[in-house]
Amino acid sequence: MKKVFCFGELLMRLSPASNGKWIDTATMPVYIGGAELNVANALAKWNIPVKYFTALPDNFLSREIVEDLTNKNIDCSAIHYSGNRIGTYYLTQGADLKNAALVYDRAGSSFADLKQGMINWDSILDDCHWFHFSAICPALNNNIAALCKEALEVASAKGLTISVDLNYRSKLWQYGKQPTEIMPALVNHADLIMGNIWSAESLLGIETALQETKGATRSELINAAERSMAALHQRFPQANTLAYTFRMDSSYWAIMQQEQEQYISKEFALADVIDKAGSGDCFMAGLIYGMLNSKEPAQMINYAAAAAVGKLYERGDATHQSIEDVNKRVLGTI
Structure with a gap:
């Protein structure tokens, strides 16, 4: 059976307690994640065949991580060992990925040191029918942006469906290129584009009149999303599915455009959120799952x-929700 291919850097997230408590306790949880791996984890959990590409050093830590991923039914045969x-x-803990509490330590990693010509994409993608990537990888450096383009060109030539998550990380775009240049x-290769009105502006130059959700009504947010999606579709007409999320202080909802028709999700109440990392990745996985199951x-x-x-x-970064768990939340019974 053909697989969903997820392209991106595997990361170890070190999660210190707030206010320096981790120093006194000398403990800090470590979670294995990365945006694209989080998508792969969710899809594997929901019985979608998935293949994951990243680069790791050939050492015992990598072997333990890969063994764990393999046990979760993620095909790790494409992982490149180098660096x-x-x-x-x-x-x-509890902070947002756009918070000042976020610190990256990714320079010189095995993935960041990859270059064009190192990977046989035609062979690796031969058993896949879907290619997923995010805006995080091209933010690392010129070489990774070029590598991503190289992979996408092969995926397009092979007729794979392509999805992209427009997750904008300002702290990563530091190598002399603006996101709108890359x-x-x-995104020209993508059939499914997911993000929000602000990431579409930061990464693709799709302007929005709204600078934040605070003070905006639901109808104003919907109108802003529709205007942004119209401009997005005009610029990238090959993308037949567009989706934006709105995570408010006390609720979460989303809007999707498919074949020029708009669909708005239920509005889910939020209270006592535990961990904000990986939520958007779970949304992305949900869209892929829905499309592959012809929902x-x-x-x-x-x-x-x-x-x-x-x-x-x-x-943690990856979800443990079953299909039944998600459906119960849709129905309001969880």
């Missing part, structure tokens, strides 16, 4: 939004 270190990042050429658009967007909300109540 000397696994990328890491630090995120204070991302449009990559109706309304079902798709509700499943994806419910999966994202469920992830907010789990520790």
Whole structure:
């Protein structure tokens, strides 16, 4: 059976307790993640065949990680072993990925040191029918942006469906290129584009009049999303599915455009969120899951939004939700 191919850097997340408590206790949880791996984890959990590509050093830590991923039914045969270190990042418990508490330590990692010509994409993608990537990888350096483009060109030539998550990380775009110089050429390959009105502006130059959700009504947010999606579709007409999320202070919902029709998810109440990392990745996985299972658009967007909300109540980067868990949240019974 053909697989969903997820391309991206595996990261170790070190998660210190707030206010320096980790110093006194001399403990800091470590989670294995990375945006694309989080998608792979969710899909594997939901019985979708998945293949993961990253680069890791050939050492005992990598072998333990790969064994764990393999036990979760993730095909790790495409992982490239080279270099000397696994990328890491630090995120204070409970903080947002856009928070000042986020610290990256990814320079010189095995993945960051990859270059064009090192990977036989035609062979690796031969048993795949879907290619997923995010805007995080091209933010690392010129070589990774070029590598991503190289992989996408092969995936397109082989007729794979392509999805992209427009996750914008300002702290990563530090190598002399603006996102709008890099991302449009990559997004040109995408059939499914997911993000929000602000990431579309930061990464693709799709302007929005709204600078934040605070003070905006639901109808104003919907209108802003529709305007942004119209401009996005005009610029990238090959993308037949667009989806934006809105994570508010007390609720979460999403809007999707498919074949020029709009679908808005249920609005899910939020309270006492545990961990904000990986929620968007879970939403992305929900969309892919819905499309591969030929779900109706309304079902798709509700499943994806419910999966994202469920992830907010789990520790770590990857979700442990079953299909039944997500469906119960859609129905309001969890």
